[in-house]
Amino acid sequence: PANKKLLVLPGDGIGPEVMHEVRRVIDWMQHRRSLSFEIDEGLVGGAAIDAVGSPCPDETVAKARAADAVLFGSVGGPKWDSLPFDQRPELGILRLRKDLGLFANLRPAVVLEPLVDASSLKPEIVRGVDIMVVRESTGGVYFGEPRGTETLPDGKRRAFDTDVYHEDEIARVARVAFDLARKRRNKVTSVEKANVMQSGRLWRAVVGEVHKAEFADVELENMYADNCAMQLCSRPRQFDVILGSNLFGDVLSDLAAALTGSLGMLPSATLGAVDATTGKRYALYEPIHGSAPDIAGRGIANPCAQMLSFAMLLRWSFGLEDDAKLLETAIEKVLAGGLRTADIMQTGRARVGTSVMGEAVVREL
Amino acid sequence: PANKKLLVLPGDGIGPEVMHEVRRVIDWMQHRRSLSFEIDEGLVGGAAIDAVGSPCPDETVAKARAADAVLFGSVGGPKWDSLPFDQRPELGILRLRKDLGLFANLRPAVVLEPLVDASSLKPEIVRGVDIMVVRESTGGVYFGEPRGTETLPDGKRRAFDTDVYHEDEIARVARVAFDLARKRRNKVTSVEKANVMQSGRLWRAVVGEVHKAEFADVELENMYADNCAMQLCSRPRQFDVILGSNLFGDVLSDLAAALTGSLGMLPSATLGAVDATTGKRYALYEPIHGSAPDIAGRGIANPCAQMLSFAMLLRWSFGLEDDAKLLETAIEKVLAGGLRTADIMQTGRARVGTSVMGEAVVREL
Numbered sequence: 001p002a003n004k005k006l007l008v009l010p011g012d013g014i015g016p017e018v019m020h021e022v023r024r025v026i027d028w029m030q031h032r033r034s035l036s037f038e039i040d041e042g043l044v045g046g047a048a049i050d051a052v053g054s055p056c057p058d059e060t061v062a063k064a065r066a067a068d069a070v071l072f073g074s075v076g077g078p079k080w081d082s083l084p085f086d087q088r089p090e091l092g093i094l095r096l097r098k099d100l101g102l103f104a105n106l107r108p109a110v111v112l113e114p115l116v117d118a119s120s121l122k123p124e125i126v127r128g129v130d131i132m133v134v135r136e137s138t139g140g141v142y143f144g145e146p147r148g149t150e151t152l153p154d155g156k157r158r159a160f161d162t163d164v165y166h167e168d169e170i171a172r173v174a175r176v177a178f179d180l181a182r183k184r185r186n187k188v189t190s191v192e193k194a195n196v197m198q199s200g201r202l203w204r205a206v207v208g209e210v211h212k213a214e215f216a217d218v219e220l221e222n223m224y225a226d227n228c229a230m231q232l233c234s235r236p237r238q239f240d241v242i243l244g245s246n247l248f249g250d251v252l253s254d255l256a257a258a259l260t261g262s263l264g265m266l267p268s269a270t271l272g273a274v275d276a277t278t279g280k281r282y283a284l285y286e287p288i289h290g291s292a293p294d295i296a297g298r299g300i301a302n303p304c305a306q307m308l309s310f311a312m313l314l315r316w317s318f319g320l321e322d323d324a325k326l327l328e329t330a331i332e333k334v335l336a337g338g339l340r341t342a343d344i345m346q347t348g349r350a351r352v353g354t355s356v357m358g359e360a361v362v363r364e365l
Numbered sequence: 366p367a368n369k370k371l372l373v374l375p376g377d378g379i380g381p382e383v384m385h386e387v388r389r390v391i392d393w394m395q396h397r398r399s400l401s402f403e404i405d406e407g408l409v410g411g412a413a414i415d416a417v418g419s420p421c422p423d424e425t426v427a428k429a430r431a432a433d434a435v436l437f438g439s440v441g442g443p444k445w446d447s448l449p450f451d452q453r454p455e456l457g458i459l460r461l462r463k464d465l466g467l468f469a470n471l472r473p474a475v476v477l478e479p480l481v482d483a484s485s486l487k488p489e490i491v492r493g494v495d496i497m498v499v500r501e502s503t504g505g506v507y508f509g510e511p512r513g514t515e516t517l518p519d520g521k522r523r524a525f526d527t528d529v530y531h532e533d534e535i536a537r538v539a540r541v542a543f544d545l546a547r548k549r550r551n552k553v554t555s556v557e558k559a560n561v562m563q564s565g566r567l568w569r570a571v572v573g574e575v576h577k578a579e580f581a582d583v584e585l586e587n588m589y590a591d592n593c594a595m596q597l598c599s600r601p602r603q604f605d606v607i608l609g610s611n612l613f614g615d616v617l618s619d620l621a622a623a624l625t626g627s628l629g630m631l632p633s634a635t636l637g638a639v640d641a642t643t644g645k646r647y648a649l650y651e652p653i654h655g656s657a658p659d660i661a662g663r664g665i666a667n668p669c670a671q672m673l674s675f676a677m678l679l680r681w682s683f684g685l686e687d688d689a690k691l692l693e694t695a696i697e698k699v700l701a702g703g704l705r706t707a708d709i710m711q712t713g714r715a716r717v718g719t720s721v722m723g724e725a726v727v728r729e730l
């Protein structure tokens with residue numbers, strides 16, 4: 001797979017720290033496995049604001065379009081919190097999702113056996129949890145128009161957002177969810193508030209239609225978002241694939257991730273459509289965790305989620321199954337060997353920082 | 366407190382079953398404590414649809430207005446799932462909230478010591494959890510206009526909802542949250558998605574203004590909704606009062622309730638403004654749990670949440686602190702004595718049905 005192009009966007013907070021460890025993995029792979037992809041690096045988020053005045057410079061979007069896959073770190077931090085709405089670091093990731101048409105955000109929440117005890121839930125409740133949240137990521141209330149804040153004649157403020165879905169937006173992300181379910185445990189739980197929202201009602205209808213027409217072999221369950229939050233907490237093992245709108249997918253995937261107790265271990269992928277002429281599919285890979293400004297710069301962040309995001313990228317965008325597996329296995333072995341970053345620390349294990357963890361993975365490779 | 370008027374609305378599913386047990390408590394109180402409130406009963410939800418063709422008949426709204434407090438059961442069930450959007454059982458509760466101006470939905474999530482083990486979370490994580498979620502309940506995406514489903518010229522469907530807040534709506538519910546915090550552990554966590562929603566940004570601004578001007582002594586923390594879902598799951602004890610919009614409050618309060626592991630034990634209250642001339646404050650009390658169609662009619666539902674909702678009503682709307690306490694203590698004693706309904710069953714305890722549980726509470730009284 002020569003000539004594949006990778007764009008690396010470290011971003012803010014712990015982003016650059018954990019990305020540094022991935023670069024060591026990449027170096028190793030390029031030397032020892034003679035993988036020969038081209039690597040470019042770009043600016044995004046607060047780092048891009050500081051350098052060039054925009055959270056997602058046109059140059060970054062152009063580089064992302066030119067790349068076969070994007071490895072993203074994380075964006076945001078208190079430093080940029082008071083910037084106006086349309087200049088915030090978060091726009092870095094939002095614009096990339098929108099401009100590249102990355103409509104399906106895949107967020108796995110997996111409880112690894114050595115980390116069962118890291119969860120705040122009882123081991124008998126979380127052991128074996130393996131959920132894939134498929135979140136719609138270019139529509140809904142994140143981008144819906146009209147939106148704004150207005151001052152009424154009496155001087156009072158009023159602010160509004162529009163949660164809107166077109167049936168095609170729902171259908172295409174539903175297909176991704178059903179497809180994934182077929183390769184997993186064959187069940188999709190589609191989440192909305194069809195009892196109070198019009199867009200939720202259309203969501204339920206369209207998912208049902210796609211199911212009936214194309215995926216009748218997959219089990220489909222409809223669930224209200226509030227109930228899903230409850231069920232995730234009390235009986236998480238009932239879920240296989242969870243499908244939700246941009247907003248519900250955001251909240252529920254974070255909840256699903258939290259219940260594994262090892263957020264620092266979780267990668268994610270955001271995929272676009274396959275281009276009919278070129279066969280190319282835009283894809284961006286990033287850890288579930290954010291920029292974690294509270295621990296940034298202290299060398300204690302867990303680099304595993306970023307490394308596992310890279311493994312997903314190798315598998316899905318570059319077709320390098322063996323190399324992906326090699327990296328995943330190396331990480332598992334390092335954990336089994338007892339090394340733990342602070343976020344997943346358990347008594348009796350060895351607490352290490354970001355770079356020792358990264359080094360151990362490279363050594364294991 | 367003679368002449369206080371109570372309206373009872375059992376609704377659907379397990380609503381009538383658990384309400385039946387409350388009626389026994391009321392009978393006991395009227396005879397033995399010579400409480401003399403007037404009781405009326407009304408139709409709501411699917412039961413009202415079946416009887417008179419509307420989920421919230423005008424007569425029910427009129428009765429609710431005439432009452433000093435409403436004791437609500439629960440609404441909804443598969444029987445009415447295919448009704449058009451504007452005729453569903455859920456409109457029963459939605460219209461009551463809106464027409465009576467019940468803007469502050471108070472949903473406590475408390476882990477009772479005898480039920481620590483009922484949680485899916487580890488005892489050391491949930492022991493002592495005592496959270497009050499204050500959910501805005503007459504605004505936001507539940508009622509925002511415009512909303513609808515349209516068919517585009519090409520025959521495709523598009524559906525939209527508006528999430529909208531006026532600054533006064535935010536300020537009044539924020540005051541309720543800060544007021545409650547003062548009587549508790551003095552901390553409010555205000556939840557939104559100010560990073561992606563305009564209404565979230567106004568929410569954060571207005572809560573900050575009310576805090577600064579009137580409640581600077583209370584600790585205020587702002588948190589994104591996705592992060593709050595995570596934190597509730599991993600470190601629930603950090604929270605005292607959580608304040609959120611209609612939608613975020615819905616999802617997060619259900620999550621908070623779920624982590625206690627004893628949904629069948631949790632009451633809630635929804636309060637309106639105090640009328641400046643009459644001094645009257647509309648209030649509706651209901652269990653957190655829904656109509657639970659899956660177990661309805663089997664006599665196994667837990668009546669405690671409905672009874673505890675009645676205790677809240679006695680305290681807050683009728684000023685009967687002693688009687689409220691008496692009922693709460695009776696329920697605690699019955700639990701301490703080992704009786705458990707199926708939802709909170711633990712090994713070594715005695716599993717009982719709805720009416721045995723109700724009877725035990727009355728006997729304890």
Ligand SMILES: CC(C)[C@H](C(=O)O)[C@@H](O)C(=O)O
Binds near residue numbers: 094560591
């Ligand atoms: C950074 C932020 C805009 C983003 C979101 O809300 O989508 C984040 O929470 C995520 O889930 O990727």
Ligand SMILES: CC(C)[C@H](C(=O)O)[C@@H](O)C(=O)O
Binds near residue numbers: 459
């Ligand atoms: C019945 C339904 C409309 C309602 C809601 O979503 O508000 C319920 O979930 C609740 O939380 O009271």
